[in-house]
Amino acid sequence: MGSRASSLLREEDIEEIKKETGFSHSQITRLYSRFHSLDKGENGALSREDFQRIPELAINPLGDRIINAFFPEGFAFRLYDLDRDDKISRDELLQVLRMMVGVNISDEQLGSIADRTIQEADTNGDMCISFSEFIKVLEKVDVEQKMSIRFLH
Known part of the structure; x- marks a missing residue:
């Protein structure tokens, strides 16, 4: 498997x-190699x-929603925005959390x-998470993650 992949890739x-x-x-x-095995x-x-x-x-349980996030019409935001109204409500967040953790x-x-989550992400006070608020949360998580990785190394 690895030899086939390395023969297709130039050094x-x-x-x-x-x-x-x-x-x-x-x-x-x-x-x-894995990519080529998936690329039917x-x-x-x-x-x-x-x-x-x-x-x-x-x-x-979120497989379809994860897959949709890889295509132009979908973002990670769409995993949570179930009704596609461009904001994540408390009910939508609860539905997705329930799918993720079950009982x-x-x-x-x-x-x-x-x-x-809404309290931390909602900066305009509408009790929902907009796309821009969602992005800000992701940027914050990314920075914290990078800092953790640097600390561990």
Whole structure:
């Protein structure tokens, strides 16, 4: 499997990808091979159907919503904006949280999580999370994640 992928990738391409991503040679060839095994249309792009064949997404209760996020009409924001009104309400947040955790958390605990999330993200006071508010939260998470990684290294 790895040998097929490395034969399709030129060594200079692998070196360039290593510089840009920090991935190792074996990680790159493994990812390249996995991509080609998923690319049933053999056109260098993964279709919705290709994503749907990934077993981990097929069993994930949010699998369809995750797949939709990879296509132009979808963003990660759309995973939560169930009614497509360009804002995430408390009820929408609760529905998605319930899909993610099942019955492992009580309704009261989920309500508390939803309330706290909206309180932290909602900057204009409309009790919903707009796309711009969502982006600000993601940027904050990204910065905190980067700081954690630097600290660990």
